[in-house]
Amino acid sequence: MGSQIFSAILVIIVGVGGCVAYFWGANKLLDLAFPSRGVAGRAAIDNLRRQGIVRPWLFVGPALLILTVYLIYPVVDTLRLSFMDRAGQNFVGLANYQWAVGDREFRTSILNNFLWLAVVPAACTFLGLIIAVLTDKIWWGNIAKSLVFMPLAISFVGASVIWKFIYEYRAEGQTQIGILNAFIQYLGGTPQVWISIPFWNNFFLMVILIWIQTGFAMVILSSALRGIPEETIEAAVIDGANPFQIFWRIMVPQIWGTIAVVWTTITILVLKVFDIVLTMTNGQWNSQVLANLMFDWMFRGGGDFGRGAAIAVVIMLAVVPIMIWNIRQATRESGEGH
Amino acid sequence: MADLTLRDVKKSYGAVNILHGIDLDIKSGEFIVFVGPSGCGKSTLLRSIAGLEEITSGTLQIAGETVNDVPPSQRGIAMVFQSYALYPHMTVYDNMAFGMKIAKAPKAEIDRRVKQAADILQLTPYLDRLPKAMSGGQRQRVAIGRAIVRNPKVFLFDEPLSNLDAALRVATRIEIAKLKESMPQTTMIYVTHDQVEAMTLADRIVVLKDGRIEQVGTPMELYCKPGNLFVAQFIGSPAMNILPVTIERGGAPTAVRLPSGTVAHVPIATPANATGTKASFGVRPEDLRVADDAEGGALFEGTVDYIEQLGEVQLAYIDIGRQGEQLVAKMPGNAEVARGGILRLTASPGNLHLFDENGRTYAVSDRAVQAA
C-alpha cells in the first residue's frame, strides 16, 4: 500500500509539475529570448513588443493544442462520418440527413429536446440562483448548499436508482415503494406510472436533471454573488429597496454575465444529456432525445456510425444560436470594458 | 421631527474597537459635520447611523424611537457613500431614479427631480452613461445626486465633495446649503476633511479622534475656544502653532516662558499650583504678525526656512529654536519676506492659547473673546 501511495503521488507530481513547468519555463524562455530587464532603451522596448506578440500564444497554446486534438479533430471526423455509410467506409452523401428528416423517432427527439431546452436551463438557473441567494444569508448556508450540491456528486447510475424509488409504481391499493405514488395514494389519489405518461413523462425526466444540475448553477452563482460589491447592496438598502427588489434589480443585473454562463452551460448539457433518458426510459413512451438517439445508433444495436454522426452534427448545429448570443455578449463586454 | 440621539454607541470589528462610546444629541434640522483624522471612525459612525453596521452596544434613537434594529430602509435616510457605491449596471439617470422608482413615485415626478438634480450637479449630458464611463468627479456627483433626489428625514454625506474641483465644490457646497435651507426639518450629517466646508456648512461640528468625540460645538466655538490641544490643532489650516512652555507663574494672566526664553503674559487664568508645570502654548498662523518695531518685545524671532506662496497669502515657515522648533505664519501675499531672512513676530494677547500637560485648555473665562 505504501509504495502504491508513493507511486501515485509521484505520478501526480509528474503530471501537475510538468504542466507548471511548461508555463513557467516557456515564459522564462521568452524572457530570455527577448530580454527586457537589464537591456537598455529601444532594444528593451522592441523586445517587449515581440514578447507581447508571442506571449498570448504561449498562454493559449496548450489549450489550443489540446482543444484541437481532443475536440476539433473528433468534430471533423464526425462530420466526415456523417456522410458515410453505417460502417463508415463508403460515401453516401446526404443520405443520413435525409433519413433523419424522415425518421419519426428523430422528429420526436427534436421536439422533446426543445421542451428540455425550454425548461431545464431556466429552472436550474432560477432555482440555483434562489438557493444561492437564500443560503448566503444564513449561518447554516454551507450545510444547505452541500445538501443541494450532493446530487451533483452522485453518479448518474446512483441518481437513476434514487429516482426509480421515487417514480416506482405499484398498482392501486398495494404498498407503494415509490414515494411519489405513496404520497398520491396517501392523499387519496390514484398512483400513476409517471414515466410512461406520454408528453408529461418528459417533465418527470427533466425533474431529475434539474435536481442534479441546480447544485451546479448554485455553486457558480453563489461564487459570483459574493463578488458583488457589498456597497451597492447597501446603497440599495438605503434607497429603500426590499429584498426582492435588491435581488432582481441590483444583484441579478450585476451577475448577469455569470447567469449567462450558467444558462449556456446547462443548455449545452441538455443538448448532450442522455444518461437520464437512457436509464429511466431509454426513449420509450415518446421520451426520446437527440443525444440518446445518437448513442443508440452509434453503439447500442444501431451500429450505424453514419446516422449516429449525422445526429451528432445536428446536436452540434443546435449550439450555433447560443454561440452567437455569447459572442455578442463577450464583445459587448469587452467593447465597453476594455 | 428627526432628532438623533446616540448613547454610548460602541462598535468593534472583531477585537478591534472602532467607536468607544459615542454620546451625541442632534436636533431635528441641524446640520452636523463630523471631522477627524483619517481612520478615526467617521464613516463607521455614519454607517452605524444609517443602519449599515450593527452597533456593538449602546442605543441609537431617531425621532425618539430606538432604531438599533430597524432596517436602514425604515430609518428615513439618504446617504452618499465615500466610495460612491453606484450601481454599475445602471445609467446615471437610473442610478438617481432608483430610490424613487422603488418608492413607486409617479414617473413624471421622478423625471422632474432627477433632471433637477442633474442640473444642479452639471450631470445633464451624462444621464445616459454608465458609471464606468465617467470621471471620478462625475461619479461622485452621481452619488450626491442619488441622495438629493430622494427626500429623506436625515441626510448622510460621507466626504461628498472630495473629488470635485474647486469651482464645482463651492457651487455644490452652496447647493447643499440651499438644500438645507429649503428643508429646515431635515437633519444633515456630513463628513468632510475640508475646513471650509466644515466651517461654512455646519451648525455644529463634531470632532472625532480614535473613535471618541473630542469636542462638539459651533464652528466659531471650535475655532476660538478649542477644548483641547487636539481640536486646536485640527481645526484651522494651517494648524495652530504649538510650543512647549513652562508656566512661570500661574494666575491671571499667566506668565509662560517660551522656548526662546521670552516670557509672555497670557490673559488666561491658571491655578496657582500650575506654576512650574509644563504646558503647551498655541497661536494660530493667521494670528501672528510681524512685530512693529514700535511695539516692545516680539514674541518670537526666527529665520524664514521656507515660503509657500498661495497667491493672496503666503505661509512662512520660521525656525525659532535650536531644537528645530518651527512656526508657521500666514502673511499677506504681498508682504516682503525672503527665505533666510529674519522675522520678528507677535500676536495680540487675546489670540493666544494655553493647554495644560494633558492637552486640556486652561479656562478662558478671563480671556477676551474675539468678536465672531
Added chain:
Amino acid sequence: MADLTLRDVKKSYGAVNILHGIDLDIKSGEFIVFVGPSGCGKSTLLRSIAGLEEITSGTLQIAGETVNDVPPSQRGIAMVFQSYALYPHMTVYDNMAFGMKIAKAPKAEIDRRVKQAADILQLTPYLDRLPKAMSGGQRQRVAIGRAIVRNPKVFLFDEPLSNLDAALRVATRIEIAKLKESMPQTTMIYVTHDQVEAMTLADRIVVLKDGRIEQVGTPMELYCKPGNLFVAQFIGSPAMNILPVTIERGGAPTAVRLPSGTVAHVPIATPANATGTKASFGVRPEDLRVADDAEGGALFEGTVDYIEQLGEVQLAYIDIGRQGEQLVAKMPGNAEVARGGILRLTASPGNLHLFDENGRTYAVSDRAVQAA
C-alpha cells in the same frame, strides 16, 4: 533625464473626443499640476502618459523617445490612481512592496523603503491589514505609498490627497514637496482640485478645460495674469468676481462702465476700437476692501446678502445690482459686517482684470504687476 513632450495628443472613446490635441513640454524635474473642472480629461491625460490608454493620435515622448507604443512598465513611471486600485488580496505591506518585489529588489531594501513610506503616511499600524479593512483615507495613503516606494523617473498622482483630513493633507503635501526636493531629477505630474496644493506644489500649473489646455504657467502667473476668463475664475477660491461691463473708452487706462453705473478706470491697455464693446470686469474677493470714506467713489455698493464665517476670514456675498449681480468679498474674520447691512467696496486699480468679449484677457503690459 525625463523630459516629457506631448504633441497634439488626442484621445477619444469611440465617437466621444476627450482630449482635443494637447501640446505640452515638461522639463525633467519639473513639478506639474493639472487642474480643471471635473471631467475635463485630467485623468485621461495622466493615463495616456502612463500608457494605460492608447492615444488616438499625436506623439508622446519621454526623455526624447517616442513612447506611444511602449508598455507602461517600460516608461519608468509610478502612478497613484484616483480610484486607489489597490490589490485587494494583499496586505498594505505587500501592496506597497509589490513593485519592488517584481523588480527583484533585495528584501532588506524593500523592507526599508516600505517602512519608510508607511512612516511618512502614518500607515505603520496598518501594514498587515487588507485594503477592505481600511478607511477611505487610509486606502488613499496606501495608494500613495505604493507609488513613492518605487523610484521612478516620472511620478503621476491623480488626486492623491482628496480623502485625507486637513492635517494629514498638509503633512503629506509637505512630504511630497520634500520628496520632490530630494529627487530633483524626477518629474512629477499631479492632478488636484485643491487650490492650495496646486499653488504650493506646482512649478507650473496646466489648466485644462474640456480636453484642451487653457493656460500653462507658474502659480503666480495664473493667479495674477490669468490668460482668460476661464482661468481667472478657476484659479483662486472663492472665484474671481466677474461683472459684465461696457468699455466706455478704450486705451490705457481703459474706462469701463460697471452695472452699477460707476465708471472705473482700469490700468489696462485696450485698443481704441474696443470702445463700446462688451467686456468682463474681474476682481478677486480678496482684493476687495471696504472703501474708506476718505477715498473718493467706491467701486461697488451693495447689501450684504449672506455671510460665511470661516474663522480667520469671512466671505460676504453682496448684492450690487437689480439683476441679482452678486459679489463676494473676503474680509478679515473680525471685520464687522452684518447681514442686510450696506457695504461700499473698492480695490486697488492694479488688482482689476478685464476680459474681452471672447473671454481673452486684455494685454496687461501697462499694468503694475503685483509683487509676488
Added chain:
Amino acid sequence: ELKFKPGEDARFTWANYDDLKKVDLKGETLSIFGPWRGEDEALARSVLEYFSEATGATINYASSENYEQQIVIDTQAGSPPNIAILPQPGLIQDLASKGLLTPLDEGTANFVKENYGAGQSWVDLGTFNDKDGKAGFYGFPFKADLKSLVWYVPENFEEAGYEVPKTWEDMQKLTDQIVADGGVPWCIGLGSGGATGWPATDWVEDIMLRTQTPEVYDQWTKNEIKFNDPAVVNALTIFADIATNDKYVDGGKAAVAATDFRDSPKGLFAVPPKCYLHRQASFISSFFPEGTELGEDADFFYLPAYASKPELGTPVLGGGTLFTITKDSKAARAFIDYLKMPLAHEIWMAQSGFLTPLKTVNKDAYANDALKRQGDILVDATTFRFDGSDLMPGKIGAGAFWTGMIDLVGGKSPEAVGTDIQKSWDGIK
C-alpha cells in the same frame, strides 16, 4: 487459487487439465471483455483461473455496465481485447461485417455441431457474415440460459390445491382457476431501465415457437416473414391477452411495463402471494429472496406447449454468450480450445447459474438438482432456438421490438405494433 483442487473431485474431467498444462503460454497476456460482473464475474474468473494456472498465461478480464460500447470503441479504434464475450448475436454480426473479428479455427463449428445438444442450432447461431458477406464461424457458445421456464412456489400450489400444468391449455385453465379463487395468476415485469420491454420479447418468442414451426421462427428473426404477418400478430395477441388482462397480472396491466423484471418474481413469495406464476429464464432465481431454496421454496416447470399442436414437440427457447476472437493470438486460440473441454463447463456447473448444451460433460457436476433438470431440458430439446430479439438487428431486437412490446401492453393493437416494428425494420435495410 483454484476453486476445486485438480484431481480431487471425481465429478470433474481432470484429464483436460493435464492436457491444458501441455500448452505453454508463459508471458502471454490474454485480455477478455465480458458481460459478467459481481458474483457472475467471480464465477467466470474461477473458470479462467484454471486456464492461466495451467498454461501460465496472464488473463485480464474486464467488464462494466457499458462494456459493449467499449468493445465497439476499442475494436473500431484498433485496440480490442483478445476475446470479447457477447450475449447479442446482432452485435457480433455488426463487428463481423466490419471485419473486426477473427474466424475461429476450422473444425470448431464441427465440434459444436457434434457435441452440443441441438448442435446445428448452435452452429447457426455462431455463424456470421464477414465484410464480404462470406459466412464464417465466429462465435463459440459457452454458457447457456434457458428461457422457457415458469417459476412457482410449490407450497403455495399445494395449499391452494393447484397442479403443475402440462399443456398450454392446462395452464390457461389454471390461470382462470386462480382468478376464480380470488388470486392473481401472473407476475410480469418488463422494466429494465434502458432495456425496458425485453422480457416481453421472450414471451412472444416462446409463443412463436409454440404456435409456428421452427422454420417460420427463423424466417421471422431474419424478417423473411414480416413482423405484421398473421403468424406474428397471432403470437402478439396471445401474449397481449395475458399481459393486458387486469385480472391476470399482478397490479393490472399498468404495472406490467412499470415493474422491474428483477422485482416481478418477488410477488410469488409475498404473503399472501401476489401471483402464482412467473415466466422467466433460468437466471431469475438469483433475484429470489435470500435463502430461497430452489426445488423446495421455489420451483419451475417447462413453459408448456399446446396440446393442440403436437407436431411442434417441446421447443426450447434459450440464450447464451458467444466467445469471439477480436484480436488474434496464440493464447486466444488456446483459450477457445479450452472452452471445448468439459472441464471448463464443469467448473462453473458445479457452482451456480450455468447451463451447458455440451453433451460430453459430466451432468453430475451440476451443483443441484434444479440446475441439472434445466440442463436436461436444454440437452433434450427437440428444437432449440436462440432468443429471437438477440438475433435481429440491434435496432430492432434491442429497440423497435422493445418499444413495440411497451406499446402492446400499453393497449396498442397487435397489428399496429407489428406494423410499427416492421416499419423500423424497413428503415434500416
Added chain:
Amino acid sequence: MANTRGKSFIGRFGVHIAVLIFVAIWTIPTLGILVTSLRDKDQITVSGWWTALTSSTQTVAGRLPGASAQVERDGTFVIEGNIFESGSGQVGAFGTRVQAPTQYAAGETAELNDGVTMQLNEDGSFVLTSPQAFEGDRGQRVYYSVLQPPSFTTENYNTVLFSEGIGRSFLNSLTVTVPATVIPILIAAFAAYALAWMRFPGRALLIAAIIGLLVVPLQMSLIPLLKLYNGVGAFFGVPAKTYLGIWLAHTGFGLPFAIYLLRSYIAGLPREIMESARIDGASDFEIFVKIVLPLSFPVLASFAIFQFLWVWNDLLVAMVFLGSGSDQLVLTGKLNALLGSRGGDWEILATSAFVTIIVPLIVFFSLQRYFVRGLLAGSVKGG
C-alpha cells in the same frame, strides 16, 4: 457585512423556512438512497424506504421446525418453540394457508388437516400437535403478521468498502483525478487570462470556437481519439493506455467549459488593478500569477469542484483510455464490477453512490472557503 439589518420576525425566519423547504425537497431523494443503502436487500423492493424508519406491521412467512424436533406427549406429537429467533417480537395474527395468512388471532388454535392443531401466541411461542408423528425435515409453514422494528444493516457497506482491491482502485482514482483536475485549471486559466486581457489577432474567433466546442458529444470523440492514441502508442512503442493519456483526455473534455467559465470571470476583474500592476512593472505572467490567480479563487474553486466530480464519477472515459488492470482500474470501475451482470443490486448501487459521494463532498467543503465574499472589496472606488 451587516448581517442582521434588523429584520422583522417573518423576514428573519422566512429565509430559513424557504431554505429548509428547498433543502428538504433536494434531500428527500438522497435520503431515500441513504436509507436504501442501509436496508436489507430483500426489503428494498418490498416496502417504501421511508417506512423503514418506523416500526411497521408486516405479514411474513415462517417455517416451524421439522419432524426431528417433535416430542411425544400423551400419544400426541408436539413441536414447541418460538418463531422469533431473537426471542422478541409481537405476533398480531397468524394463518396456516398463504391465501389466508391472518386467519387466526394470536393465541387462537388453528385446526389443520388430519387433526393437527397449531397455536401461535403473541410472544411468538407456538405449539403444534398432531395425533400422528410428523414426517419430513421441512416443517409446517406458518404465516403471521408481526410488528417489525426498523432494521438496518451495514452489510452493504461491508461488501463495498471491504471488497478486494478497493484501496488500490481508490488510489488509482485519485491518481487520475487530481492531475485531471489541476492540469485543465492551469491550462484554462492561462488561456482565459489571455482571452480576457491580452490582445492578439483571432481572439474573438477563439472565444466563439470554445463555446462551440462545449457541445461536442463525448461519445463522438472516443473512437477517433483512441485511434490516435493507438497510433501514437504504436509509433513510440509504448502502451496506448496510460495515465498521461487519460489526464489529457479529461483535460481536453473539460477545457472548453473551464476556459469559458474562467474567461467570463477574469474579464470582470477591475481593470485598474491590472493596470496598477502593469505600472508596477509586472509582466503578463506576473500579473496572472500574482494578481489574477489569487483573485480568481472563487471561480477556480467552482471549476475544480466540477472537474473533480466529473472525473471522479467517470467510468466511460476511464474504461476507454485507461486499462482495466488492477493498477489502473478506477473506483467507479471497481464498484461497477461489484454489481451483478443484470444490475438489480440496488443495495450495492445505493451504497456505492454513498461511498463515491464522500470524496467529492470533501472537495466541495474544502473548496467552499474560497468562495470569499468581497474578495475585491477595498480595491477600487467608483462603480
